[in-house]
Amino acid sequence: MLNTMSEQRKALALISGGLDSMLAARVVMEQGIHVEGVNFYTGFCVEGHTHAIRKRDRSRPKRNNALWVAEQLGIRLHFVDVTEQYKGVVINPRYGYGANLNPCLDCKCFMVGKAVEWIEAHGFDFIITGEVVGQRPMSQRRDTMRTVARESGADDRLLRPLCAKNLPPTLPEREGWVDRERLYGFSGRSRKPQMALAERFGLSDYAQPAGGCCFLTDEAYSRKLADLWQARGSREYELDDIMLLKVGRHLRPRPHFKLIIGREEGENNFLQGFRHRFVQLRTVSHPGPLALIDGETGEEDRELAARITARFSSGRNAQQVELRLEEPQGAQRLLRVAPMSAEEVLPEWYL
Amino acid sequence: MVPVRQRLDARHLLCPLPVIRVQDRIGRMAHGEQLEVLCTDPGAASDVPAWCRINGHRVLGIRERDGELVILIEVGGGKR
Numbered sequence A: 001m002l003n004t005m006s007e008q009r010k011a012l013a014l015i016s017g018g019l020d021s022m023l024a025a026r027v028v029m030e031q032g033i034h035v036e037g038v039n040f041y042t043g044f045c046v047e048g049h050t051h052a053i054r055k056r057d058r059s060r061p062k063r064n065n066a067l068w069v070a071e072q073l074g075i076r077l078h079f080v081d082v083t084e085q086y087k088g089v090v091i092n093p094r095y096g097y098g099a100n101l102n103p104c105l106d107c108k109c110f111m112v113g114k115a116v117e118w119i120e121a122h123g124f125d126f127i128i129t130g131e132v133v134g135q136r137p138m139s140q141r142r143d144t145m146r147t148v149a150r151e152s153g154a155d156d157r158l159l160r161p162l163c164a165k166n167l168p169p170t171l172p173e174r175e176g177w178v179d180r181e182r183l184y185g186f187s188g189r190s191r192k193p194q195m196a197l198a199e200r201f202g203l204s205d206y207a208q209p210a211g212g213c214c215f216l217t218d219e220a221y222s223r224k225l226a227d228l229w230q231a232r233g234s235r236e237y238e239l240d241d242i243m244l245l246k247v248g249r250h251l252r253p254r255p256h257f258k259l260i261i262g263r264e265e266g267e268n269n270f271l272q273g274f275r276h277r278f279v280q281l282r283t284v285s286h287p288g289p290l291a292l293i294d295g296e297t298g299e300e301d302r303e304l305a306a307r308i309t310a311r312f313s314s315g316r317n318a319q320q321v322e323l324r325l326e327e328p329q330g331a332q333r334l335l336r337v338a339p340m341s342a343e344e345v346l347p348e349w350y351l
Numbered sequence B: 001m002v003p004v005r006q007r008l009d010a011r012h013l014l015c016p017l018p019v020i021r022v023q024d025r026i027g028r029m030a031h032g033e034q035l036e037v038l039c040t041d042p043g044a045a046s047d048v049p050a051w052c053r054i055n056g057h058r059v060l061g062i063r064e065r066d067g068e069l070v071i072l073i074e075v076g077g078g079k080r
């Protein structure tokens, strides 16, 4: 018998909110291990953000999938804010990027490394992830599985219950804390085995994220991030910057500044929260968007920005539109401009 | 005895940041104390209570005030 007479072993499960990490945790719980979850907040997590901002998305039920998973499993969930340290991963990934600016392999090494710190600080025995060999092109090959275990410092304390049978036995298996025979040997891109296992556990209504677990796998998002780095001449960012990349239309009419234009009231309200950092434009003669100017601008630039913003207001066909320009320090003044025509707003301005 | 009540301003933060701030603050509070959280992300109305449920804290009330959410939590004793 496993786990009798001996102290109860404890595992920390990386919970992304998707099905695989949920199943991985569940499989190990079934073997009598005490499992708690951890979710790392990088700033790029897809979780909720744009839903929370955009009004039209608000009618849909919104939940944090990682929390939902933890509640379904009946385990505790610890959030760890890694936004600062994660910058090093995104800015300078040792193993490079995936199809977009997603540094998946470095990211996994980093997160499992953080999990190692956590288990060592909290007296836990091993780490669980929902990885499956061959599921994703770059980060879930057999050799990269080894890389993650090694680089993170987890070594054989890293158990992947869904594909453990395809990998050498880990510490919890060798010590008999978990029974290798009751782990799985999934591989490849098919989702069927996971879905069957979910059914066996009676789990339904789980999230099925397309692509990856974060915005960095998104092409449009990555393009905006690359543009930000290029415009600033350095690959750096603040949390505010990467939040703003998720919101509004982004147009760069001149190399030294861009405009972030709200697409609806929810976005306008959100952008309003950044008025102490950016010059802000808001149409007053007609209903219209709120826009932020990101970059150092002179009078001519601001007029251009106002004309573009007016283009996205309901005064787009009017002779003149009046806008209020507010400096980050609070000084305000009115601008009267002719809205740009559709043709004047060049397609290459759109990021 | 009136319970000790702390306030947390999580306005303009997007989920899961309000939850993270609540988690970090409650980690430094004692059983029976209360935390009043102000937030603007509507998602917090479901995420903060969910986090409280799985971590053994009690939501005493959620109300809306001037377009902002006010969530009152009582810190639980057991699990930390």
Ligand code: SF4
Residues within 6 Å of the ligand: A102, A103, A104, A105, A107, A108, A139, A212, A213, A214, A215, A216, A217
């Ligand atoms: S998709 Fe994003 S969060 Fe997931 S492994 Fe890749 S970089 Fe990390």
